[in-house]
Amino acid sequence: QVQLVESGGGSVQAGESLTLSCTASGTISYINTMAWYRQAPGEQRELVASITSRGETNYADSVKGRFSISRDNAKKTVHLQMNSLKLEDTAVYYCNADGVSSTKYRGLGAYWGQGTQITVSS
Numbered sequence: 001q002v003q004l005v006e007s008g009g010g011s012v013q014a015g016e017s018l019t020l021s022c023t024a025s026g027t028i029s030y031i032n033t034m035a036w037y038r039q040a041p042g043e044q045r046e047l048v049a050s051i052t053s054r055g056e057t058n059y060a061d062s063v064k065g066r067f068s069i070s071r072d073n074a075k076k077t078v079h080l081q082m083n084s085l086k087l088e089d090t091a092v093y094y095c096n097a098d099g100v101s102s103t104k105y106r107g108l109g110a111y112w113g114q115g116t117q118i119t120v121s122s
Contacts, residue, residue, distance in 0.1 A: 002026040002102060002111050004095045009116030017083045022095030022113055024076040032099025032108070034071050034078035038091035038118075045094070049080060062088075085120045093118050 008020040024031060035050035049069040050058045057069055063082075071078040078095065095113035102109065 001104075002028055002097075002100060002109070004097055004111055004113035006093065006095045006113045006116040009093065009118050011119040011121065012085055014085060014087055014120055014122050016085055017081070018085060018118065019082065020080040020093060020095075020116065020118075022078050024097050024100075024111070027102045027104035028076060028100060029103050030099075030101040031073075031076060031097045033097070035096045035098070036069065036078070036080045037094045037096055038089075039094070039115075040088075040091040043091075048093070050096075051078065082118075085118075087120050087122060089118060090120045091118060092116065 003026055004022055004024050006022045012018050033050055033052050036048040037045050038048050039045040048060050049067055051069045051071050066084045068081040092115040094115045098110045100109045
């Protein structure tokens with residue numbers, strides 16, 4: 001089975017920084033894209049940042065210049081460095097792995113972490 005486990009969530013004051021990490025484990029051979037999504041109460045889940053195995057990145061306009069995504073392919077880990085956090089960044093953040101090749105299952109799959117709460121206060 002494939003699972004994604006997030007860490008680094010918590011509460012922080014506006015203007016401060018926080019780093020999220022997500023490690024994939026299980027029957028994994030390859031992960032094409034790793035990403036972070038977030039969902040605030042009553043809102044749709046949205047893409048925050050993504051990164052391919054080749055290092056290509058994509059960011060939501062609302063976080064450009066503040067957040068930075070990186071990954072370690074060997075460790076199957078993705079990080080999200082969040083700087084200058086704002087109140088509107090408060091949400092549950094979900095790790096996502098897409099284009100996952102498993103040693104157990106044929107084809108490619110997508111997996112989600114359980115989510116970690118980020119609360120930014122004034």
